[in-house]
Amino acid sequence: MCILAPDAYISGALKGRVGCADDCDDLLLDPTRRRLYAVGGAGKVTVLNLGPATAEASEPSLEGRGGDASATAPGTSPSSSSSSSSPPPPPLPSSPPVPVFRSLGEVPTSLGARTGCFLPGRDVLLVACPGTASAPPRLLVFVPTD
16 A cells, blocks of 8 residues: 555646555554554554655646637537636645655554554554454554654
8 A cells, every 4th residue: 555645736646655554444643743654454553754845746737737718518619709708717726735755664563453543642552453363352552752
């Protein structure tokens, strides 16, 4: 699985990706440390750092949005009565800067443990591990370090 940072406001172009834990269900944000925790059922939590935003991502792009103003829809003909022109379209919103993700590593959990919760007030990451024939279900508690 990859984390994608699309430029959704303008062109939808992919701006970056980084690998993370397989069979990932939860992406959890640690706003204080600017980290994402990707909890994967393959038995790992990938820790991603949100670096500074890239300026390149905030540059507006109109690629794929333009069009020929004189073009007409299929099956229609151009209007000959163009006595009034329509107002220009509103400007496109500028896209916010896209953060740069960098992997800080992986922490082992348990096979099938894909559900997690980050509690900022307690500063802990919780990961639920399913039971097996030899072990009961359990809750792993991780305390992030700086």
